[in-house]
Amino acid sequence: MSPNRREFLAIAGASVFAGYAGFAGAKPRHNGAQKISPVSIIKAKSYTDDLVSRILEGVKQCGLDVRGQRVLLKPNLVEFDPKTCINTDVSVVAAALEAFRSLGAAEVKIGEGPGHRRDTYSIAEMTRYRSEVPKFDALFTDLNRDDVSPIQGFADRGEIYLPNTALRADLIVSLAKMKTHHWAGATLSMKNFFGLVPGSIYGWPKNELHQVGIDLSIVELNRIFRRTFAIVDGIVGMEGNGPIQGTPKQVGVLVMGSDLPAVDATCCRIMGIDPLRVEYLQMAADRALGVTEEAHIEQRGETIRSVRTPFELIDNFKQLRLA
Amino acid sequence: MPRRLKFPPYPAEYRYVKDPTAALRLRQTQNADGGWGYFPGKQSWLEPTFYAAVALQGEPAADRAWTLLKSWQNADGGWRPSAEVQVPTWGTSLCVTLAQSRGEFGEPFQKGVAWLLGSAGIEGPLWRRLIFRTRLLGNPDRNLDLKGWPWKPDTASWVEPTAHAIVALKQASVKASSSRLHERVSIGEAQLLDVRCKDGGWNYGSHAALQVDLVAFPETTGLALIGLQGHPDLGKSLDLAARMARETTSPLARAWLTIALRLHEAQVPLSPVEIASSPETMLAALSIVAEEKTQFFRTGAVT
Numbered sequence: 001m002s003p004n005r006r007e008f009l010a011i012a013g014a015s016v017f018a019g020y021a022g023f024a025g026a027k028p029r030h031n032g033a034q035k036i037s038p039v040s041i042i043k044a045k046s047y048t049d050d051l052v053s054r055i056l057e058g059v060k061q062c063g064l065d066v067r068g069q070r071v072l073l074k075p076n077l078v079e080f081d082p083k084t085c086i087n088t089d090v091s092v093v094a095a096a097l098e099a100f101r102s103l104g105a106a107e108v109k110i111g112e113g114p115g116h117r118r119d120t121y122s123i124a125e126m127t128r129y130r131s132e133v134p135k136f137d138a139l140f141t142d143l144n145r146d147d148v149s150p151i152q153g154f155a156d157r158g159e160i161y162l163p164n165t166a167l168r169a170d171l172i173v174s175l176a177k178m179k180t181h182h183w184a185g186a187t188l189s190m191k192n193f194f195g196l197v198p199g200s201i202y203g204w205p206k207n208e209l210h211q212v213g214i215d216l217s218i219v220e221l222n223r224i225f226r227r228t229f230a231i232v233d234g235i236v237g238m239e240g241n242g243p244i245q246g247t248p249k250q251v252g253v254l255v256m257g258s259d260l261p262a263v264d265a266t267c268c269r270i271m272g273i274d275p276l277r278v279e280y281l282q283m284a285a286d287r288a289l290g291v292t293e294e295a296h297i298e299q300r301g302e303t304i305r306s307v308r309t310p311f312e313l314i315d316n317f318k319q320l321r322l323a
Numbered sequence: 324m325p326r327r328l329k330f331p332p333y334p335a336e337y338r339y340v341k342d343p344t345a346a347l348r349l350r351q352t353q354n355a356d357g358g359w360g361y362f363p364g365k366q367s368w369l370e371p372t373f374y375a376a377v378a379l380q381g382e383p384a385a386d387r388a389w390t391l392l393k394s395w396q397n398a399d400g401g402w403r404p405s406a407e408v409q410v411p412t413w414g415t416s417l418c419v420t421l422a423q424s425r426g427e428f429g430e431p432f433q434k435g436v437a438w439l440l441g442s443a444g445i446e447g448p449l450w451r452r453l454i455f456r457t458r459l460l461g462n463p464d465r466n467l468d469l470k471g472w473p474w475k476p477d478t479a480s481w482v483e484p485t486a487h488a489i490v491a492l493k494q495a496s497v498k499a500s501s502s503r504l505h506e507r508v509s510i511g512e513a514q515l516l517d518v519r520c521k522d523g524g525w526n527y528g529s530h531a532a533l534q535v536d537l538v539a540f541p542e543t544t545g546l547a548l549i550g551l552q553g554h555p556d557l558g559k560s561l562d563l564a565a566r567m568a569r570e571t572t573s574p575l576a577r578a579w580l581t582i583a584l585r586l587h588e589a590q591v592p593l594s595p596v597e598i599a600s601s602p603e604t605m606l607a608a609l610s611i612v613a614e615e616k617t618q619f620f621r622t623g624a625v626t
Binding site: 119201210 | 405
């Protein structure tokens, strides 16, 4: 687990006190990937808008073809608190289901492995997934308790077990929520893949990922799952002490693309966060999993400037504020 | 392949889930290897197999389940969570508890107890523990010197695996008593009490994150109370558990809360909350356990 800013300062202070003066500062960054990735920003003022049309518009702008593919929609479903907005709104999930079906996908299913609460179906009930997504139970797989297969190579752990439903999908659509995160800075489409890790082995929460390091785990999961698309629910996001205890923030956008680091970098810029200072985004760029620099992202639909809505950041992440 | 079954809705007002078809469904959905999947027709896993074996204890189906579970014990005494997964996990506690209930105190039990005694949460990397110990950042959210049990080795302590380990070791103290066991249970209980939320219940691992209070979850509140049987000063926690049992929409939470309240000899409230049906094996098993087999988890205090 990487230290946050306060912890880093404490470590640095202790090191100086002990006579160690060798800290040379953060290593210089370079972006290994040079491709141009399209990212679509689509306005949607509320969850009662025609979200199917909005998603179809974004998918088209990104040039995604899902005909004949087995698509797994992966929402962000964690725990429920009626006072805030922790989870991907059910309207976005239902609209994505309809949109990908209309685009000719051979199969569209929904899967999630919530990280905090044990009772997945109860969370799906409280968040209205079970009542508002037609035939939800037949479409849904609890990824915490799915059948699994080992995948070799996950950071320094040798292997990781992952759910067969996710491993067998032709395309995983990360239906993430636009939120700040008190350990990672921001949680968007890449961090959403923590929900692909089965609780039946790694627990609730999936502490193994924290022990490996949150940033590295995000990157490793995105290295393993490469056939992906992102739709970030930024209609109402969460600012402040996210991803659970923050405050709802109206932004009014859906952000989409096949390059997840590019989508998340765009979301960060909308949120007033500098993506080049978000550790896991830079690790992803360094490993050529996608692009994060503005020059390498072709913004389609709305401009970032037209929808920019700075999010409140907790003290630990004030340094991420976009200049 | 087990036959697909229809799941009846739970009654609107219920004491727990008086589901008359639960036992039948369990018998009909047992896999050929003797285990149960979390859902009918899926791979066998330790946790649903454990609960189904408890629910059907005394029947041949439970014996077949135990035979399967024994085959998943590693040489080091830890239990793997399924045939496909090689790492031992928290499910070791469940198997130690099941062995005792069957009166089997041989090598699988003894090695399982030893594995649990050697297991502890690591509570973050060394640099984090050192920082907390120096109080450079103020008071930590929890006492990192108190070791509970992790979900799997080399990870931190969490409420649920700690509660299950305490139950297993408290019960084991009858046949495998040692000062080490008593000390370990005592530290585990202290760890659970240390992470109790201000509202009297338990979140999944701490009472606060970055010094912001967390609210209790009903599932972990029920489990922590099962682990803390025999401990005094739980009145506020039991009051909250009763309220949660009345209000929760989670059948899993209601089952564990019901078991906890009964073990603490507290009133289990009727609930007006309707709970949607679910295909989960564990819920079918827990509907029987919470109604008829709460004594399976009875421990009392370790003296």
